[in-house]
Amino acid sequence: MSTFRLNINGTIREVNADPSTPLLWILRDHLDLVGTKYGCGIAQCGACTVHLNGTAVRACQLPVASLESEKIITIEGLSEQGEHPVQKAWIAHDVPQCGYCQAGQIMSAAALLASNSKPSDEDIDAAMRGNICRCGTYTRIKKAIKTAANS
Amino acid sequence: MKVIKTRIGRRSFIKSSLLSGGGMMLGFNWLLSCDMNPTKVKALPKEWFEINGFLKIGENGLVTIMSPNPEIGQNVKTSMPMIVAEELDVDWNDVLVEQAPLNTSIFKRQLAGGSQSIRQGWESLRMAGAAAKTLLIQAAAETWGVPASEITAVKGQLLHKATGKKAGFGTMASKAAQLEVPEEITLKDSSDFTIIGTSRRNVDGSKIVTGKPIFGLDYKADNMLIAMLVHPPAFGMQLKSIDDSETKKMPGIKKVFKMKKHLDNYTLGGLDIDAFNEVAVVVGNSTWEVLQAKKVLKCEWELAPEKSKESESWGRKITVKTPAGLESSDTHYAILDGMSQKKAKIVRKDGDPDGMFKKAAKIIERSYTCPFLAHNTLEPMNFFADVTDEKAVLVGPIQTPEIMEKSVSKRLGMPLEKIDIQMTRMGGGFGRRLYGHFLTEAAVISKEMKQPVKLIYTREDDMTQGTYRPSYHALYRAALDEDNNLIAFHVRAGGIPESPLAANRFPAGALAHYKAEEWSQPSNITVGAFRAPRSNFIAGAEQAFLDEVAEAAGKDPIDFRLKLLDRAEKNPVGENNDYEASRYAGVLKLVKEKANWNTKDPNVYRGTAAYFCHNSYVANVLDMVIEKGKPIVQKVYCAIDCGIVVNPDAATNLAEGGVVDGIGHAMYSAITFKEGAPEQNNFDNYRLIRHDEAPKDIEVHFVESDIHPTGLGEPPFPPIMGAMANALYRATGRRYYNQPFITDKALIG
Numbered sequence: 001m002s003t004f005r006l007n008i009n010g011t012i013r014e015v016n017a018d019p020s021t022p023l024l025w026i027l028r029d030h031l032d033l034v035g036t037k038y039g040c041g042i043a044q045c046g047a048c049t050v051h052l053n054g055t056a057v058r059a060c061q062l063p064v065a066s067l068e069s070e071k072i073i074t075i076e077g078l079s080e081q082g083e084h085p086v087q088k089a090w091i092a093h094d095v096p097q098c099g100y101c102q103a104g105q106i107m108s109a110a111a112l113l114a115s116n117s118k119p120s121d122e123d124i125d126a127a128m129r130g131n132i133c134r135c136g137t138y139t140r141i142k143k144a145i146k147t148a149a150n151s
Numbered sequence: 152m153k154v155i156k157t158r159i160g161r162r163s164f165i166k167s168s169l170l171s172g173g174g175m176m177l178g179f180n181w182l183l184s185c186d187m188n189p190t191k192v193k194a195l196p197k198e199w200f201e202i203n204g205f206l207k208i209g210e211n212g213l214v215t216i217m218s219p220n221p222e223i224g225q226n227v228k229t230s231m232p233m234i235v236a237e238e239l240d241v242d243w244n245d246v247l248v249e250q251a252p253l254n255t256s257i258f259k260r261q262l263a264g265g266s267q268s269i270r271q272g273w274e275s276l277r278m279a280g281a282a283a284k285t286l287l288i289q290a291a292a293e294t295w296g297v298p299a300s301e302i303t304a305v306k307g308q309l310l311h312k313a314t315g316k317k318a319g320f321g322t323m324a325s326k327a328a329q330l331e332v333p334e335e336i337t338l339k340d341s342s343d344f345t346i347i348g349t350s351r352r353n354v355d356g357s358k359i360v361t362g363k364p365i366f367g368l369d370y371k372a373d374n375m376l377i378a379m380l381v382h383p384p385a386f387g388m389q390l391k392s393i394d395d396s397e398t399k400k401m402p403g404i405k406k407v408f409k410m411k412k413h414l415d416n417y418t419l420g421g422l423d424i425d426a427f428n429e430v431a432v433v434v435g436n437s438t439w440e441v442l443q444a445k446k447v448l449k450c451e452w453e454l455a456p457e458k459s460k461e462s463e464s465w466g467r468k469i470t471v472k473t474p475a476g477l478e479s480s481d482t483h484y485a486i487l488d489g490m491s492q493k494k495a496k497i498v499r500k501d502g503d504p505d506g507m508f509k510k511a512a513k514i515i516e517r518s519y520t521c522p523f524l525a526h527n528t529l530e531p532m533n534f535f536a537d538v539t540d541e542k543a544v545l546v547g548p549i550q551t552p553e554i555m556e557k558s559v560s561k562r563l564g565m566p567l568e569k570i571d572i573q574m575t576r577m578g579g580g581f582g583r584r585l586y587g588h589f590l591t592e593a594a595v596i597s598k599e600m601k602q603p604v605k606l607i608y609t610r611e612d613d614m615t616q617g618t619y620r621p622s623y624h625a626l627y628r629a630a631l632d633e634d635n636n637l638i639a640f641h642v643r644a645g646g647i648p649e650s651p652l653a654a655n656r657f658p659a660g661a662l663a664h665y666k667a668e669e670w671s672q673p674s675n676i677t678v679g680a681f682r683a684p685r686s687n688f689i690a691g692a693e694q695a696f697l698d699e700v701a702e703a704a705g706k707d708p709i710d711f712r713l714k715l716l717d718r719a720e721k722n723p724v725g726e727n728n729d730y731e732a733s734r735y736a737g738v739l740k741l742v743k744e745k746a747n748w749n750t751k752d753p754n755v756y757r758g759t760a761a762y763f764c765h766n767s768y769v770a771n772v773l774d775m776v777i778e779k780g781k782p783i784v785q786k787v788y789c790a791i792d793c794g795i796v797v798n799p800d801a802a803t804n805l806a807e808g809g810v811v812d813g814i815g816h817a818m819y820s821a822i823t824f825k826e827g828a829p830e831q832n833n834f835d836n837y838r839l840i841r842h843d844e845a846p847k848d849i850e851v852h853f854v855e856s857d858i859h860p861t862g863l864g865e866p867p868f869p870p871i872m873g874a875m876a877n878a879l880y881r882a883t884g885r886r887y888y889n890q891p892f893i894t895d896k897a898l899i900g
Contacts, residue, residue: 001402018402018439025439029377034369035362037578038438039529040610044834047529075362087360094352094800097808098224099359100366100529100578125843132834134529134579135224136811138845140804 004064008033009077019065024048026064027074035075035103039132046131049104049111050074056111058130075103078110086110089148097135105131109145118149153338155278193245196321200328202286204257205235205279208328212307212321214241217251219258220268221550222355223580225805225864227268229354230797231276234269237346238280238339241320242306248354253552253572261574263550264585264680266765266862269797273859281336289333290326291318306345341795341857350800355576367547367575368533368607375535375603376405377441378434378596382427382616383452385827386676387477390429394449398433401447403440407433410595412588417561419471421464422554424586426617426677434600438607455675473675477827480522483647486672487520487624490645495670499654501725502664504630507639511630515703519627519692521890522821524620524681525831527839530578531613536593537603542569545590548577555587562591563598582680586618611832619822620681623651623688627696630664635704637715638664644689645670648678651685656763657735658697660728661719676824682812683865686764687872691817691890694760694873699886708759708877709743712736730763734792737854738770742790745852746772755785758878762870766861767793768854771810773846773874775882782882784814784846787874789867791851794858802863803851809867810849815840817872821891838893 006013008031015030024041027033027050036059039047043058050059051073078084082091086109096102105128112119112127119127124145133141196209206216216232232248253261260271284304291309292299295316302311310317341347358365383389395407410432419425431450435441457475461468508514534547543565549555552572560567577584593606608616623646630639640662644652650669659665681687701711713736720732739761742748748757754776761770772788787810796802819838823830831837876887889895 017437018443020443021439025437028369029437029439032371033362034364034371037366037530038368039531040834042610042833042835045529075360078361080361082357082361090360091352091356094350094356094804096224096353096356096359097226097804098222098529098577098579099353099355102359103362106360121847128842132529132839132841134527134581134812134839136808136815136840136845137804138811138842139807139847139849141842 002065004068006064006067006072007070008072009074015064017064019063021064022060023050023062023064023067023072024059027059033074033076037100037103039101044132045101046108047101047104049107049131051107051111054111054114056108075107078106084110085148085151086113086144089144089151092147093140093144095137095140095144097137101131101133105133105141109141109148113145113149119145153340154335155338200324202283202324202328203279203332204254205276206239206283208320208324210321210324212319213245213247214239214307214320215247215249218248219251219261220272221261221263221552221574221577221580222250223263223550223577223584225263225268226353226798226801227263229351229801230269231272232354233346233351233797234273234276235280237344238277239284240304240306243346243351245307250574250576252574253556255553261553263580264582266767266864266866269860270766270862277338278336281338282333283327285333285336286327286330287320287323289330290323294323294326347795347797348799351798353801365576366530366578367535368530368578370535370546370575370605372535372537372603375605376434376436376600377438378432378593378604378606379441379445379609380592380606380612381431381433381445381448381450382612384615385477386426386617386824387455387475387827388452389455390431391451391453393431393451397447397449398444401440401444403436404444405434405436406600407431407448408599410592410599412592414562419460419462420554420558421462422551422586423462423558424588424618424677424679425458425460425471425473426675432596434596434604442609472673474673476675478674478676479825480823483622483824484520486647487622487645490670490672491518491624491626491643493670495643495645495668497666497668498652499659499665499667499725501659501662502639504639504641504664504666507664508628508630508641511638512633513631513635513703515629515631515699517627517696517699517888519625519695519888521623521688522823523622523676523678524816524820525614525822525837526581526583526618526681527614527837528577528579528581528583531610532583532589532608533606534589534593535603535605536590536597538563538594538597542571543594544571544573545594546573546575547590547593548575548584549587549590550577550580550584551587555590558587558591559594563594581682582684583618586679610834614832614837615829617677618679619676620684620687621646621649621651621678625651625689625692627692629696629700631703637662637700637704640664641666642693643668643670645672647672647676648674651689653685653689653729655727655729657719657730657732658715660723660725660730660732661715663724665724675827683764683868686762686865686869690762690764690869691760691872691876694762694870695876695886695888698758698873698877698880709739709748712761713739734768734854735761735763738768738790738792741852741854742770742772742788745790745850746788748772756878756882758874758876758881760870760873760877762866762873764869765865767791767863767866769866769870771871771874773871773878775878777882782879784875786848786850787846787871789849789851790854791863791867792854792856793863793866794856794861796853797860799853802853805863806851806867807849810871811840811845813868813871814846814875815844817875817890818844818892821894
């Protein structure tokens with residue numbers, strides 16, 4: 001067990017954990033930030049997507065020991081009131097069914113649009129391929145991303 | 152307008168505070184720390200007045216409606232309150248929704264399954280809203296000294312036209328809350344609906360997109376421990392011993408022990424799964440610590456003997472035999488093939504099918520198979536339990552809380568009144584969470600630890616635990632005369648461990664000579680209901696076969712089906728035909744029209760299918776193109792008859808999801824076995840459909856109807872698999888018979 005200071009959503013948070021603990025479990029168990037979800041633990045489903053210095057990454061693969069000087073944004077930090085264009089587009093298109101994958105979908109989509117403001121269908125497919133939606137809301141997700149891109 | 156007596160479900164209207172052990176309705180506290188409702192204009196009221204078990208009204212006119220059923224993504228949490236709100240005549244913008252806890256005194260059938268929530272809740276939800284409105288009108292009548300019959304209630308406003316007296320629901324709420332349940336209430340005509348039939352956004356939408364703690368896995372309590380299980384690596388094996396010497400030393404670990412899910416004298420209920428009854432349990436302070444400790448736990452496994460257990464489900468007592476042995480997929484497929492060649496149990500016979508096959512000018516015979524599937528809800532199994540001597544509080548994702556309450560009661564030896572089950576939102580159900588063994592497990596662990604516990608299944612635990620969709624086989628034969636007319640039809644279907652046959656569904660009833668047989672082969676691999684059980688295979692197989700028969704007859708596939716349905720409607724064969732031919736034809740005609748079926752684009756390969764299950768009718772046209780040598784689903788058209796559609800856009804979303812789900816499983820997914828062990832355990836080796844593999848566009852149309860809602864969770868899932876197979880044939884020249892199609896070695900020609 002060691003102490004680590006992490007920059008989460010613009011605030012420095014201190015945690016006491018084993019150095020190998022993935023960010024996913026630091027967020028969920030130590031910091032009460034449960035918006036980032038567990039679906040597979042092996043970076044295959046995308047439910048744990050967060051932003052690391054602006055890039056979409058899978059929190060289940062980031063050991064806490066490697067994160068001390070990094071800027072981490074979770075779904076809670078995107079906009080707590082849901083004002084981010086991607087969140088607003090998700091509401092406008094009523095995207096979610098069960099909703100479990102959607103925080104990860106939104107984080108991947110937000111990162112895509114931050115680096116590519118007018119993505120093509122192929123760009124969207126490539127960026128979103130790592131996020132599984134078991135309920136099958138893929139067509140709505142694509143429409144919402146395009147709406148967010150145009151807003 | 153329909154005036155009905157409130158004799159049905161009268162107890163629903165009794166306030167929960169008057170019931171012994173009541174007050175549970177208002178007890179779901181942990182969510183109150185979240186901003187309930189960031190988009191509403193009104194602030195929360197100072198006081199709530201409980202009108203009946205379904206709803207309470209604030210002095211400022213806000214209304215909280217309890218959503219009774221578990222929410223798995225089918226969005227009953229929006230549509231069930233919409234039905235209450237309609238009859239209450241409140242403005243939907245003034246409605247807040249809360250998940251009701253399990254409360255069998257107030258709510259009937261708090262269950263998610265069988266596509267029945269709206270269908271079975273339709274009347275009681277309407278009555279709840281209408282009864283509350285009646286009390287509000289009565290309160291106004293007494294306050295104003297005017298007859299109730301002269302008062303109207305529209306969008307939360309009460310008005311006495313003659314005198315101009317008016318008041319909001321909030322003003323009359325406290326008085327209404329003291330009035331007796333009305334004897335008679337009036338329900339609206341469907342032509343007067345202003346909420347039902349309009350699209351309303353998901354009531355949890357803003358919480359979902361901002362990552363609020365709403366799922367079972369998100370639930371926390373003070374002093375809570377984390378628990379995980381270790382189950383045998385293969386079906387047909389059992390736990391012999393555990394060596395926890397390394398595990399106990401791991402940081403954060405509290406206890407390691409063996410646990411039996413069911414005690415030896417327990418009679419299995421219909422939703423009790425009997426695999427891996429004895430498991431190892433690891434309990435610790437945090438998820439990562441328990442995961443690390445689990446890795447070093449040494450377990451010794453041994454072969455499990457054949458078992459015979461008493462089971463009682465839905466009033467029937469049967470003995471369930473579980474064979475011994477370690478099963479492999481190649482044996483399974485040999486069994487499917489072998490059994491399909493043997494005569495089986497005839498379930499239905501019309502006319503003289505054997506005679507007609509002997510006379511046939513041509514016989515088409517085809518075989519179809521599908522593998523076991525894991526449900527793979529994206530949120531894995533989990534449940535929270537806090538068990539003391541006085542009570543058991545259980546919180547988490549469960550489709551069947553009422554049934555599981557009984558299992559927990561038996562397992563703990565605790566009376567039902569002491570057990571409180573709260574339902575969180577679920578990250579998917581698909582039938583997996585009908586089987587709530589994880590509630591019992593969490594309760595037993597909490598009792599052992601004398602502390603609150605959250606039990607978590609890892610993805611690997613979940614995917615290899617069983618409760619799979621069975622592996623099925625269907626053999627179809629069609630007899631044709633010299634003019635390629637269909638003169639007799641034969642289906643022999645079976646599976647491991649159950650048959651998928653629905654003998655009385657179309658084309659039964661449309662054909663003078665018809666035979667349906669079924670068989671099954673026991674297995675120690677456990678199975679459970681998977682979205683549209685049995686239909687989820689047989690629909691695709693049947694619809695792909697009909698495509699071949701239509702082709703042999705030189706007929707358009709839709710017209711071919713319509714002609715048979717015409718016969719079934721005008722001159723049905725036999726009794727017990729499990730469908731209404733005119734409604735079945737209705738969805739085919741609608742999809743034919745909406746898909747512009749008669750326009751042919753040489754670059755677009757079209758497949759069609761239709762099916763009736765879980766009380767609703769669905770027809771599809773799937774448009775496939777070839778891009779860079781790969782088949783791409785460009786567009787899917789869906790025509791659906793599910794009666795009155797409560798929330799059209801949400802219903803469209805659900806149908807879209809069913810289409811994606813159907814294509815995905817038919818194309819990509821399978822659980823295979825080697826010596827009893829599942830060969831897949833995570834998403835790197837079990838393939839689910841992904842973003843770029845989904846149809847580029849899906850268009851959904853609903854038949855306009857006055858029929859009471861018939862269900863939509865399952866019906867859009869089965870037929871698209873047939874449409875996919877049929878489109879693949881036109882696009883590639885090959886027919887696909889064995890799911891998952893991505894690995895099928897199809898016959899040519």
